[in-house]
Amino acid sequence: MAAPNEVTFRLSRCRSSVPKARAVLRAKLGEWRSEQAAAEDGELVLSELVTNALRVPVPGDRLVGVRIECRGRGELLRLEVSDAGAGRPEVQRPGELTKGGRGLLLVEALAHRWGVDERRAGIGKTVWAELLAPGIDPAPTQVEIAAVTVRPGQCVRAWGAWHAVRSVRSERYASGGLAVIIALDDGGPALRLDAAEPLTVRVAEPAGSPCQHMTSPTVSS
DSSP, X not given: OOOTTEXXXXXXXXXXXXXXXXXXXXXXXXXXXXXXXXHHHHHHHHHHHHHHHHHSOOSTTOOEEEEEEEETTTTEEEEEEEESOOSOOOOOOOOTTOOSOXXXXXXXXXOSEEEEXXXXXXXXXXXXXXXXXXXXXXXOOEEEEEGGGOOTTOEEEETTEEEEEEEEEEEEOTTSOEEEXXXXXXXXXXXXEETTOEEEEEOOOOTTOOOOOOOOOOOOO
């Protein structure tokens, strides 16, 4: 399972894989509340890395692997694209009238640094680039608290997604124990929990912002 600050996926060797990769990156950076400039530079760099990987001859119909990671405290965006091809990409210096061949020049210009590593398992290589991206928030802080301490306006995790809490009330069981009933803003069924039962809550949510579904985007290959 990928950590909250990263996402990995595979792409088939077809032209539509480039916009698919950009869409996943855009969704992840939106979740991380990235600044616009960082998002635009990241999309350009990832597009070039994926495009280059798709052009490399590979045995069979090997897929292209992509990994997106936010490093540190949100100041560094790392993009990795792996392929099963031989050789190492090199920056070309095409003439003014030459069409194409400028992909890695763009990567070199936008990235803080970039490089090529041999894959630890399997054949081929991984081309990576790191971009300075101040302002990225890799994952809202999450804590587990007792259900009885949940308050309206918080975001709680239930049924694999995040939900805003509309209201909280308590009532006694016939046995004398305390139950907590948590109504959710999306109109779904209320949560009925023992008072001490743990519930995951997001605690770094900007005021007034709705809860967002936290499941990582997927791409069919």
